[in-house]
Amino acid sequence: MNPFLINNYKSPKYFCDRKTETADLLKNIKSKTDTAFFAQRRIGKTALIRHVFYLLKKEKLVSIYLDIYATLDLGDFTNQLANAIYTAFPPKQTVGRRFLEAIKSLRPIITLDEITGTPQLSLDITKTAQFERTMPQLLKFLDSENVQVIIAIDEFQQILTYPEKNVEAILRTVMQTLKNVHFIFCGSNQKMMHQIFNNAKRPFYASTKNVNLQRIDRKEYSKFIKSHFQNNKIDIEADAIELMLDLTDCHTYYTQRLCHEVFDAKVEKVVTDTVLQSLNKILTDNENIYFQYRNLITSNQWKLLKALSIEEKVFQPYSKKFLKDHDLGSSAIVKRSLEALVEKELVYYHSGIEEPYYEVYDKFLMRWMQYK
Numbered sequence: 249m250n251p252f253l254i255n256n257y258k259s260p261k262y263f264c265d266r267k268t269e270t271a272d273l274l275k276n277i278k279s280k281t282d283t284a285f286f287a288q289r290r291i292g293k294t295a296l297i298r299h300v301f302y303l304l305k306k307e308k309l310v311s312i313y314l315d316i317y318a319t320l321d322l323g324d325f326t327n328q329l330a331n332a333i334y335t336a337f338p339p340k341q342t343v344g345r346r347f348l349e350a351i352k353s354l355r356p357i358i359t360l361d362e363i364t365g366t367p368q369l370s371l372d373i374t375k376t377a378q379f380e381r382t383m384p385q386l387l388k389f390l391d392s393e394n395v396q397v398i399i400a401i402d403e404f405q406q407i408l409t410y411p412e413k414n415v416e417a418i419l420r421t422v423m424q425t426l427k428n429v430h431f432i433f434c435g436s437n438q439k440m441m442h443q444i445f446n447n448a449k450r451p452f453y454a455s456t457k458n459v460n461l462q463r464i465d466r467k468e469y470s471k472f473i474k475s476h477f478q479n480n481k482i483d484i485e486a487d488a489i490e491l492m493l494d495l496t497d498c499h500t501y502y503t504q505r506l507c508h509e510v511f512d513a514k515v516e517k518v519v520t521d522t523v524l525q526s527l528n529k530i531l532t533d534n535e536n537i538y539f540q541y542r543n544l545i546t547s548n549q550w551k552l553l554k555a556l557s558i559e560e561k562v563f564q565p566y567s568k569k570f571l572k573d574h575d576l577g578s579s580a581i582v583k584r585s586l587e588a589l590v591e592k593e594l595v596y597y598h599s600g601i602e603e604p605y606y607e608v609y610d611k612f613l614m615r616w617m618q619y620k
């Protein structure tokens with residue numbers, strides 16, 4: 249089995265570091281404090297939550313995970329929540345039976361998921377007003393069961409796109425009455441998460457603790473990589489590990505993906521050439537996606553993306569030197585393109601640090617642009 253996972257969480261063995269973040273989350277959960285955190289795409293938000301839930305398995309605590317990325321309105325949200333509760337408390341258990349009893353008037357419908365075959369619950373209600381009542385009702389039911397429940401809502405910023413503008417208020421109001429149910433909110437859109445949690449005029453302001461999720465410590469990652477190769481009797485040069493972490497800038501997903509590919513190369517000894525060949529394979533596999541990007545953005549944006557790729561980190565995108573070196577035209581053009589690229593999540597703005605900078609979000613796209 250390839251020990252470098254690229255799309256899920258398995259167990260602590262395959263999970264690198266995150267000791268501080270894990271401890272912070274566990275502490276918040278134990279002290280019944282709600283947590284909210286924003287972090288970059290593909291840095292390991294979901295895996296961190298999964299890891300914490302894995303560690304809590306032995307405790308007398310029920311963990312519920314909800315990814316609301318695909319939800320479009322409060323109705324979807326409520327149905328996801330109801331289904332998650334149903335999955336966490338199957339009807340074989342007393343709580344599960346009581347849950348079905350409690351929501352009987354909402355006419356729950358159970359269907360089997362076509363692909364996985366697992367039962368899915370949805371509520372037969374359609375009016376917004378009903379959902380406005382139902383969501384608090386579901387949470388109050390959980391609260392009344394005298395078990396500690398922790399609900400993680402992933403991609404939480406999605407609620408800002410709902411047509412109902414009062415979801416934050418409804419949720420926050422009911423949260424204040426809950427004693428046994430606590431939350432982890434997590435999201436990858438910086439601007440939107442900021443809007444929800446750091447705006448003094450909004451319901452969630454100053455109501456949660458934060459966890460700071462950045463790149464995994466380079467030394468820890470290096471040890472992790474080395475041990476997994478060695479455990480599988482593959483020799484790996486220190487230089488090859490360093491090169492991998494350079495190429496991916498230590499960003500979790502890209503590092504995992506590259507290690508995965510290198511591991512699959514099935515060589516006896518990994519050297520820097522193995523790494524470059526593996527990267528090349530990934531870039532070739534992704535090439536048609538990159539060409540599609542080109543059709544989706546303007547030529548000015550493409551040019552800027554290329555310039556950012558070459559520079560890797562850009563602290564002053566409007567400086568004369570940057571504009572001139574890459575023949576980008578006026579700073580007004582760059583400003584417009586940059587805003588569009590950030591909006592499209594092709595470029596990421598690292599703020600909240602001493603020297604903020606811009607970088608291409610996708611590290612493989614960045615490498616590909618450099619080589620083209």
Ligand SMILES: Nc1ncnc2c1ncn2[C@@H]1O[C@H](COP(=O)(O)OP(=O)(O)OP(=O)(O)O)[C@@H](O)[C@H]1O
Binds near residue numbers: 255256289294
């Ligand atoms: N600490 C870790 N050690 C090893 N692999 C990890 C770690 N954290 C995450 N991963 C792996 O990296 C990949 C990306 O992680 P994950 O999906 O958790 O990121 P995310 O921040 O939730 O991404 P997205 O923004 O796309 O939702 C996953 O395949 C996961 O298995």
Ligand SMILES: [Mg+2]
Binds near residue numbers: 295402
């Ligand atoms: Mg995620």
